[in-house]
Amino acid sequence: MKKQPFQSSQDSLWARITRSPSFIYVLISPLFLILFGYVIFPFYQSFIQSFGSETGLNNYKKFFSLESTANLEALWTSVYISVISVITCAIVGVLMAFLLERYDFPGRRVLSILVLVPMALPPLVGVLSFTFLYGESGIIPRGIQHLFNLEQVPFKLKGVWGVIVVHTFTMYTYFYLTASAAIKGLDPSLEEAATNLGASRLRIWRKVILPMLTPSIVAAALLVFMISMASYTAPLIFGVERTMTMQIYLSRTNGNLDMAATQSTILSFVSISFLIIMRWYQNKRNYQNLSKGISVHRSEVKSKAMKVVSIVLSVAGVIILLLPILTLILISLSVDGTWTTQVLPPAYTFDHYISLFTDERTWRPIWNSLQMGFVATLGNIIFGVAAAYAMVRLNFKGKTLLDILIMVPWALPGTVVAVNLIAAFSEENIFAFNQVLIGTFWILPLAYFIRHLPLVFRSTSASLMQMDQSIEEASRSLGAGWWMTFRKIVLPLTLTGILAGTLLAFVQSIGEFVASILIYSTSTMPLSVAIFQKMYAFKFGTACAYGVLQIVLILIVLTISERLSKGTAGSAI
């Protein structure tokens, strides 16, 4: 057989360098450099700025001062909204999970598909459709008013409760998903065993079912709390000024950057604490149920009366879940400026959809977002795949640090990310290649890149972990070098994971609003900001057409991801 000429084992300097145990740190240093430059450094700049130019702790004193309590009130309102949101989301989500996993009733199948619809609503678009539906001049309140000839609208969604209702609608899915996964894994024989031992229904619930669900419920609660604290769109639209995110926004728009930095430092402190608690909890959480092949037995709803009730409730559920999207579609077809006090828009047209792609002014934001999303996602892919490979396959000190640094930007509210970026990149610095980034095209892609840092990383490391290391070793022992192994073995086998994260990062970038609104420049206005502005210019039709476009995009991505994850399950050994 043909043999390659072997080098002697005392080979070149390069070979010796690459074999040195510290060479690995050369390989991973770009990852840390990026995290340092675009996560830690902006954070640090913002932290420095929070102390103001000469006044020391003044800003913090002001924040906690009892004379002007706006900030403390904001902190309190944020916490208060978040706690209530956790409770309402938990009730709705867990209840839905139980109903759909444990009972069979007419309409269950439809409902179990539609229950995830809120996930397809981008935050801004979701809040908008809620105001169209249930706001002061919303379709439902107005409809009831007309129907019963009332003086005033019977109810309207606004203020804190508006925020909480929107939170509940958009975030109960976190509880639903974790709880239904836990219920699926709950061995029915445990309940049977408890019944067999003489326990009553109530006792079984208290002593068996709830304790087994606790880990997933706690995990979801922490997540919902974090997201509620970071929530910005709902308070903005419902006019709740006294929340942390809104205070940051207001300080920034009033030009009080130092105070914005202070507020965002305090908010980051809360968010990062929660991130740490969450990770700690996930690590200690044990997966109690290991029985395989559990067939969940759904109890059928049998009595006639219950059947009727369940049909009515299912129909109501379907309507509630679908209404926001239907409303968006309806309004996207209305003629701009015609809908004032009527229940439904009076005049309809298909023009908005056509002009989305034909009118330069309406097409521009879409194109901007596509471009910026593309750039950001490209960065996410390169960073995410490299970081995932390093994390799963390489051995080095500082792994936990890398992991945490990647997760931090995800835990930080978008508002905070934006404030940090302003603090860091309003002047020239080395990480911006000595440019001022604020006001340029690059600042938004950078923000998107940072906010979506963990997405590709997580999906890729998940598929890498599933891939047995010996597969790579087999390739090496057959003579393939590292690069060839990576190209021919690792990439094809993790492609679905990479793609799933990539698609998610891309649609999220395209819909990103919270950070965008603080740092966009008019020349590169993104889609979400355009929606917001059209709203305020009473161009509801165009705004909703944009929204529908986003939803379609998200649905496409969700479908592809679903296909992909099914594909891997089939081909893995």
Add this chain to the structure above:
Amino acid sequence: MKGVRLQDITKTFGKVHGVKELNIDIQPGEFFTFLGPSGCGKTTTLRMIAGFYYPTDGKIFFDERDVTRLQPNKRDIGMVFQNYALFPHMTVNENIAFGLEVRKFSKQAISEKVDEVRGLVRLEQYGERKINELSGGQQQRVALARALVIKPDILLLDEPLSNLDAKLREETRIEIKRLQAELGVTTVYVTHDQTEAMAMSDRIMVMENGYVQQIGTPQEIYNRPVNRFVSSFIGESNTLEMTVMSIDGEKVIVRNEHGVKLSGLLSNSSPLAPMNKGETIHVSIRPESILQGDGENTLTGEITFVEFTGLSVNYSVKVPGVTLKVMIINTGGKLLQIGDSIQLSIPSRSLYFLGE
């Protein structure tokens, strides 16, 4: 075909010792087995030969060439992994062809070689199958074909049979031995299954806790174990602690503290056993070498356990100071019951004297 020499190999992971001061000389064409319980360092040693670990100390030679720090892809080694490590996104043919493509063979040559080796492992019909469409045994043969097609200097097998069911295991064992003999490739085999090791190997290295316990042919290891670990790990064995009473030429008399006296042969002793009068030593007696009835070293005991396996009857027999495992080949005789008394005899050549 190349020889493998490990010289003073030590491997530590952090502070934990993987293997220590290993010296092995594997002959070209030899079937050499690393045998030991899990965690004994056998897989670590194999992975150092493959190049997935570099030794902390010592050198590895393929023939006269120092490969200690050579990258795994430059070693010309065929390896079969415990879980086969087949590429799940490729067909059987693509899997087998991978190493040939790396070596830049022509398409024509690749397809010929792949067909040939597929015939060798009897997978003629399966070239276009996906890996997940194959049974465990077939996957195993693909892994073997993939390793053999590159005509490696050395073939490494890491517990290749452990994922197969008992029947397939025996069949594949014979298959691997046949291929190895046919191709004459130097083979290093890792297993914790002593039957497998005995049946396949030219020589066996028994390891424990990172140290080599004994290197030798299967007969040497079985009949003349150097210490208690080897004697108890390889096959079943009764190990009795006894004191040397007298040594008279070839004849050795030992007794335990309850007065059981046995006589054996001086030549049946491990080099590590202190064969002097008054010393405490260990005596290893295989269950199958104990006979029922009258003869040398006669003992009478009470049966405390009976197990009928078809091939044999296994008894536990209590004699003063110790319970012996006894295996009597089943010839259709009468089965004794628990509590029955039994007379045993142990031929003096069946005693083997060990140190610690």
